[in-house]
Amino acid sequence: MNYSLLTSSNPSEVKSDCLVVSIFADKKLSIAAQQIDNASNELISRFLNVADFSGKCGESHLLYADTGLQCPRILLIGCGKENEFNQKTACTVIKTASKKIAKTSAKHATLFLLDTLSERIICEQSIRQSILTFADSIYRFDKYKSEVKDKSKLQQVCIAFTTEPPCDVATMLEQGKAIAKGMHLSRDLANQPANVCTPTFLAETAQSLGRQYNSVKVEVLDETEMQELGMGAFLSVSKGSKQPAKMIVLHYNGANDSSRPIALVGKGVTFDTGGISIKSSSNMDEMKFDMCGAASVMGTVNACAEMQLPLNLVAVLAAAENMPSSEATKPGDIVTSMSGKTIEVLNTDAEGRLVLCDALTYVGRYNPEVVIDTATLTGACLVALGHHICAVFANSDELAKDIMEAGSDINDKAWQLPMDETYSKQLKSAFADLGNIGGSTAGTITAACFLAKFTEEYEWAHLDIAGTAWKGKDATGRPVPLLSQYLINKASNKH
Numbered sequence: 001m002n003y004s005l006l007t008s009s010n011p012s013e014v015k016s017d018c019l020v021v022s023i024f025a026d027k028k029l030s031i032a033a034q035q036i037d038n039a040s041n042e043l044i045s046r047f048l049n050v051a052d053f054s055g056k057c058g059e060s061h062l063l064y065a066d067t068g069l070q071c072p073r074i075l076l077i078g079c080g081k082e083n084e085f086n087q088k089t090a091c092t093v094i095k096t097a098s099k100k101i102a103k104t105s106a107k108h109a110t111l112f113l114l115d116t117l118s119e120r121i122i123c124e125q126s127i128r129q130s131i132l133t134f135a136d137s138i139y140r141f142d143k144y145k146s147e148v149k150d151k152s153k154l155q156q157v158c159i160a161f162t163t164e165p166p167c168d169v170a171t172m173l174e175q176g177k178a179i180a181k182g183m184h185l186s187r188d189l190a191n192q193p194a195n196v197c198t199p200t201f202l203a204e205t206a207q208s209l210g211r212q213y214n215s216v217k218v219e220v221l222d223e224t225e226m227q228e229l230g231m232g233a234f235l236s237v238s239k240g241s242k243q244p245a246k247m248i249v250l251h252y253n254g255a256n257d258s259s260r261p262i263a264l265v266g267k268g269v270t271f272d273t274g275g276i277s278i279k280s281s282s283n284m285d286e287m288k289f290d291m292c293g294a295a296s297v298m299g300t301v302n303a304c305a306e307m308q309l310p311l312n313l314v315a316v317l318a319a320a321e322n323m324p325s326s327e328a329t330k331p332g333d334i335v336t337s338m339s340g341k342t343i344e345v346l347n348t349d350a351e352g353r354l355v356l357c358d359a360l361t362y363v364g365r366y367n368p369e370v371v372i373d374t375a376t377l378t379g380a381c382l383v384a385l386g387h388h389i390c391a392v393f394a395n396s397d398e399l400a401k402d403i404m405e406a407g408s409d410i411n412d413k414a415w416q417l418p419m420d421e422t423y424s425k426q427l428k429s430a431f432a433d434l435g436n437i438g439g440s441t442a443g444t445i446t447a448a449c450f451l452a453k454f455t456e457e458y459e460w461a462h463l464d465i466a467g468t469a470w471k472g473k474d475a476t477g478r479p480v481p482l483l484s485q486y487l488i489n490k491a492s493n494k495h
Contacts, residue, residue, distance in 0.1 A: 001138060003131055003177055005169055006110065006160040011071075012039030014160065017106035018073040020097045022113050023048070023055040024082040031162045032112035033076070039068040044076065056080060057089055060096050062104070071110075075100055082116060087411055090114065090126035091133050098137035102152040110158040114165070123167040129411055130159055131176030132183070132481060139184065141191040141474070178306035179410075179484045183477030185209075186292070186299030190475030194271035194288040199238075199246040199319035202268055202291065206248045206298060206317065213305040215254060221247040226358075233337040234358040237351045238320040240275055240328025245320040247359065248294075250301050252313040254491075261312040262490060263368035264301075264483065265359050267352045267375035268294030268319035275322050275348030276330050285473075290352070292469035293374040294319060300483040307484075309491040314366045318355040322348070334432045338362060339454055344432040352377045353436060353447055357454040370399055370459045372486075373451065374479060375466075380443030382467040385415060390468045390479060393419045393448035394461035403461055406486035412478055414463060417445060424449040 011019050011032045022030035027048045029037060037044040043065060047053070053061055059078030065071060077093045079085055093113055101109050114130065117123040134157055142148045159173065189197060189205060203220045210218035223244050226235055231247075238245035248268075251261075272290040273279060279287065294317040301315050329335070333345045335354070338361040343354065352375050363371055381391050390407075392414040394400035400416045407414040423445045426438030434453060438446025448462050468478045 001135065001154070002156045003173060004156065004158045005173055006158050007169065008164055009160055009162060011036050011110070011112055011160070011162065012069055014110050015070040016108050016110040016158070017071065018075055018101055018104060018109040019071045020075040020077060020109060020111040020113055022079040022093070022115065023053070023076050024079050025055045027053070027055050028082065030112065030116055032115050035162065036069065036074060040065050041067055043074065054078065058092050058096050060100050062100060073104065073106060077113060079113070085117065086122055087125040087129050090129050091411055094130045094133040095137055098134045101154055102138065105153050107153050108156040108158070109154060110160050112160050112162065114159065115161050118166055120167045123165055124172050125409060127159060127167070127169055127172035128176040128179065131173065131180050135180035135183065136477070139187060141188065175307055175488065178303045179481055181306055182299035182303030182484060183480045185302050186295040186480050187475040187477045189295040189298065190289055190292045190470065192288070197288065197291065198243045198270050199268065199321065200244065202270065202294060202317060202319045203246045203248050206250055209250070209298065209302060215252055215308070216301065216305050217251040217253070219249045221249070229338055229362070230336065231338045231358040232335040233343055233354040234318060234320065236329040236333070236335040236345060237269070237322050237354050240325040241321040241323040243270070243321040247362070248317040248319060250298070250315040252301055252304050254304070254308060254310050255312045259312050260369040261314045261366055262487065263363045263366060263371040264297045264313065264315045265356065265363055265371060265373040266294035266297030266315070266317045267291070267356055267377065268317045269352060269355065270319060270321050272322045272349070272351065273324055275328050275351060276324050277347045277349040278324055279349060286470065289470040289475060290376050291319065292376050292465060292475060295475070296374050296465070296469070296478065296480050296483065299477065299480040300487070303480060303484045304487055307488070309487055311487065311491045313487070314363065314368065316359045316363050318359040320355055322351045337454070341434065341453065342432040344429040344435045346435045347437045350436045350447070353450045356451055360451060360454045364457055368458055370461070371455065372403070372461045372463065372483070374463045374483070376469050377464045378444045378447050378466055381464040384444055385467055387467050387471050389413045389415045391444055391464040392416050392461055395452060395455065396459045396461070399459055399461050402489065403482070403486055406489055407482040410481045410485040412481035412485070414482060419445055419448050419452060
């Protein structure tokens, strides 16, 4: 999909296959709608005079113009009260518009839906959100379909304004496109079947990214190298699989070498059977999504490189497959992590924290400014927050605040949960320094407390995306928007 901008334009003079305009509450026409109405012998007014169309947010109706316009289709979108239009409204109306346009034969659409925005912040948020929402609506993973049905013919989307908008629309457009591209990569990786998307496949994809961008360098550690580094926790997860584990490290260099990097760490368990503590068969196919943390980190690197952000970034993807076999780690086994801490593996289905703890120790060698890990870590997170908001834990309240603000800025929200020594006591082991589970209660919190034991040397946050990384049978691409916005804010010295 191609995205473009058009400012200070009269929609009645725009050549397009479909013009999309706002109708506010009580049938109030936006500036663009009024200009179209004036040029088309009151096409819109005549419709509204007889139609049950009030302008409620999310309403839509397609009109066909026969006079006065350069465009055959006029799509009316209800936008609610004009003075309440915000990022959330933009998301709703763009989603409605994209679905309606997809049902037509239009190849080019011009959207005047953000035309009345006067506040810079809302304008910036809404432009980025428009691109992300449109990209999400048209995304399909049909690589393995022999016949693709109902494919949209739309090729070009133009975000248009009748006046000069109150923000740097060109920059917002480029940011939106870059984040959408990163989300697309993340979703494609996560939606791949596990017999394709192995740890080796993830490594090859990262290397391909390195070939695309001069600013991205990639190194891949194999199991022998990880063994030499003492990553006994990480390697305990891959023992039962024929697929070799990989630690994938991507370096994005957008600032001078003296600038400390921001570190992102992603859980990349490409399929999680639970190991010897095997999961139930119900919906086990969805365990291919257990690498969404790694996929989102790689997508964020992609977005960062596209935007050419002036900062340094190091991304570590901890990739392994968790399978049961005669060589698999058993409940009760004790392993030694890279940090030297010993771990009693009380449940082999709590494997994400085992690959992450060694990755979190490893990333410390880069003297990072902050470290953020992303993982589909606990089913308990889905119980606590559902599919709407991811959980954030941090050893710095300021970092947690920055992450939540970034999520709010781009409609990819996170919420901070508590993490203190009271919960850490649940990780006590009779035979090792700590156990890898903390009992049946507060599972999301005790998982974060486990990771915190390996992040004491730097500022760190953990995102549990178990409820937001996929929905149904489709990856969402989250939290690529949140992480990208956080990096945008850091690059602009907002935090």
